[in-house]
Structure formats: structure tokens, C-alpha cells
Amino acid sequence: MTGKHKNVGVLLSGRGSNMMALVEASRAPDCPYEVVLVASDKPDAPGLTWAKDQSIACWSLSPKGIGKPAYEAALDAALRGANVETIALAGYMRLLSDDFVARWSGRIINIHPSLLPKYKGLDTHARAIAAKDAVAGCSVHVVTEELDGGEVLGQAEVPILPGDTAETLATRVLAAEHRLYPQILAAFAAR
Numbered sequence: 001m002t003g004k005h006k007n008v009g010v011l012l013s014g015r016g017s018n019m020m021a022l023v024e025a026s027r028a029p030d031c032p033y034e035v036v037l038v039a040s041d042k043p044d045a046p047g048l049t050w051a052k053d054q055s056i057a058c059w060s061l062s063p064k065g066i067g068k069p070a071y072e073a074a075l076d077a078a079l080r081g082a083n084v085e086t087i088a089l090a091g092y093m094r095l096l097s098d099d100f101v102a103r104w105s106g107r108i109i110n111i112h113p114s115l116l117p118k119y120k121g122l123d124t125h126a127r128a129i130a131a132k133d134a135v136a137g138c139s140v141h142v143v144t145e146e147l148d149g150g151e152v153l154g155q156a157e158v159p160i161l162p163g164d165t166a167e168t169l170a171t172r173v174l175a176a177e178h179r180l181y182p183q184i185l186a187a188f189a190a191r
């Protein structure tokens with residue numbers, strides 16, 4: 001699309017609930033972005049099935065066997081072929097190479113289930129509980145060459161309750177992710 005709309009490509013590896021939240025929010029008449037491609041490194045990712053059912057263009061390729069450079073070249077071509085302007089990572093479980101990030105510099109964002117800069121990487125909820133933190137949450141940030149390290153664009157806090165397990169906390173943080181990510185992507189797309 002042209003004008004105030006930004007074309008967004010969503011990258012995922014799994015169930016895709018954040019992608020669904022982004023797509024659903026994009027249907028509001030004043031939303032400044034449109035999801036034009038859902039791409040995955042896992043051809044059997046459940047999120048792809050949902051996106052196909054919504055008639056959104058999908059692309060998938062497993063890097064296994066072809067190697068990262070060839071996989072990323074194909075991914076880059078698919079994104080450019082769909083006129084993607086902004087990439088939103090949503091449960092994309094593979095590290096993008098420095099080269100790929102440089103080619104899309106400042107145009108890739110990610111949602112991470114912690115209050116960055118705390119708990120970069122995996123097992124964020126278990127680590128927050130083990131540290132006896134009072135609050136957990138999620139962050140949307142710009143993707144740079146440093147893992148979970150780019151500018152934080154927005155955060156939502158979620159209290160940690162007595163008796164919380166990593167699973168119960170993850171469920172409440174995920175609900176906050178679904179509210180936060182569309183808001184931040186819309187603001188990012190409009191800037």
C-alpha cells in the first residue's frame with residue numbers, strides 16, 4: 001500500500017499469536033500498517049495455517065540443508081518481492097545474521113517477553129521468578145546486531161503473583177504482548 005500505510009512482513013517460527021494480534025489490529029480503518037507477508041523458517045508452523053486461512057501471502061523455507069546465507073537470501077528476496085518495508089519478528093526463533101540486519105537496518109522490530117534490559121535470551125519468566133522480581137512484562141525493541149539489544153520502543157508491566165509458575169506468568173505476559181505489539185508497531189509505522 002502507499003500513502004501513510006507501511007507494508008509489514010511478520011517472521012515467526014511457531015503458533016503465531018502475536019502475528020494474529022498484529023493482523024487483527026491492522027483491520028482498524030485508521031491503522032497505519034498492513035501485514036502483506038507472513039514468513040517462517042518452519043514450513044509447518046501453526047501460525048502459517050492461520051495466515052493462509054486469512055488469505056495473507058505466506059512464505060516458508062527450512063534453512064536445514066541449504067545453510068544460513070542461502071536461506072536468508074531467499075527470505076530477503078521474498079520480503080522485497082512482497083514490497084515489505086518493516087519487518088516484525090513475532091516468535092521468530094532464529095538469529096538473523098549481522099548482514100541481514102544491516103540490510104534492513106532500523107526497519108526490524110521484535111517483541112521480547114521481559115522488561116529489557118533484564119533477561120535477554122530464553123527462559124525469561126523462570127528467571128524473573130527465580131530472582132523474586134515483583135514485576136515481569138514484555139518489550140518491543142528495534143533489532144540490531146546485539147541480541148535483544150536495540151532501542152526499546154515500548155514496554156508493558158505484568159505483576160508476578162504469589163504461586164506464579166513460568167507457565168502462568170507467560171500466559172498473562174502473552175496477553176499483554178497482544179495489546180502492546182500492535183500499538184507499538186502502529187506508532188513505528190507512522191513515524
Ligand code: GRF
Pocket residue numbers: 012014015016017018019090091092111112113138174177
Ligand atoms: C512470545 O512470547 C514472544 O514474546 C516471544 O516468543 C513468543 C511467541 O509467541 N518472542 P507467539 O508465536 O506469538 O504466540
